[in-house]
Amino acid sequence: EAGVAQSPRYKIIEKRQSVAFWCNPISGHATLYWYQQILGQGPKLLIQFQNNGVVDDSQLPKDRFSAERLKGVDSTLKIQPAKLEDSAVYLCASSLLVQPPYEQYFGPGTRLTVT
Amino acid sequence: AQSVTQLDSQVPVFEEAPVELRCNYSSSVSVYLFWYVQYPNQGLQLLLKYLSGSTLVKGINGFEAEFNKSQTSFHLRKPSVHISDTAEYFCAVSEIRAGTALIFGKGTTLSVSS
Numbered sequence: 389e390a391g392v393a394q395s396p397r398y399k400i401i402e403k404r405q406s407v408a409f410w411c412n413p414i415s416g417h418a419t420l421y422w423y424q425q426i427l428g429q430g431p432k433l434l435i436q437f438q439n440n441g442v443v444d445d446s447q448l449p450k451d452r453f454s455a456e457r458l459k460g461v462d463s464t465l466k467i468q469p470a471k472l473e474d475s476a477v478y479l480c481a482s483s484l485l486v487q488p489p490y491e492q493y494f495g496p497g498t499r500l501t502v503t
Numbered sequence: 504a505q506s507v508t509q510l511d512s513q514v515p516v517f518e519e520a521p522v523e524l525r526c527n528y529s530s531s532v533s534v535y536l537f538w539y540v541q542y543p544n545q546g547l548q549l550l551l552k553y554l555s556g557s558t559l560v561k562g563i564n565g566f567e568a569e570f571n572k573s574q575t576s577f578h579l580r581k582p583s584v585h586i587s588d589t590a591e592y593f594c595a596v597s598e599i600r601a602g603t604a605l606i607f608g609k610g611t612t613l614s615v616s617s
Contacts, residue, residue, distance in 0.1 A: 421604060429609050430593050430609050436602070481547075483602070485602050490535075490602060490603075491552070496545055499544075
């Protein structure tokens with residue numbers, strides 16, 4: 389079974405530029421999560437989708453971050469314009485939600501450096 | 504709301520020594536408990552999980568963890584570590600309600616040297 393795929397793996401941009409990350413979850417997983425992991429901290433949820441609907445985006449900085457999950461499969465996370473503090477690893481995870489504990493499977497992440 | 508505190512940011516140990524990584528949590532509702540490992544430049548891999556039942560949980564790579572409800576702790580242990588165990592370890596909780604996000608601690612860096 390293929391795991392969660394993410395691209396690109398690394399991205400370097402200048403502040404005020406825009407960037408987009410892509411995630412392809414495990415086939416059949418209806419729930420998709422985007423987490424932000426700043427150096428020295430644990431991952432923090434940015435947004436959660438159930439199929440193509442948003443379940444929780446309370447911690448998403450909506451003035452600069454946006455995300456979509458068209459057709460309930462792939463997802464894209466965008467930052468526009470980027471700030472220095474957005475430098476982090478962006479992790480995508482998916483879950484089947486069939487039985488407890490509703491395990492989440494993580495992709496390798498995209499490491500973003502904003503200069 | 505839930506929170507997770509990992510009491511040690513860095514734990515250096517020698518190969519074949521035992522190790523314990525400490526995790527305390529706070530929650531007003533019932534939670535599931537997890538330990539994840541992150542090797543350099545890789546995503547998170549589940550080590551073990553606690554749902555209910557026996558408080559001693561065994562995971563992959565020889566790791567185990569013990570749930571202590573009265574102390575709200577979920578410490579991770581391994582009796583004999585290897586160089587290859589060098590990684591970042593995260594303790595996490597989630598509500599038992601389906602589809603809730605994970606709340607992570609800040610992580611513990613385990614460094615194993617020969």
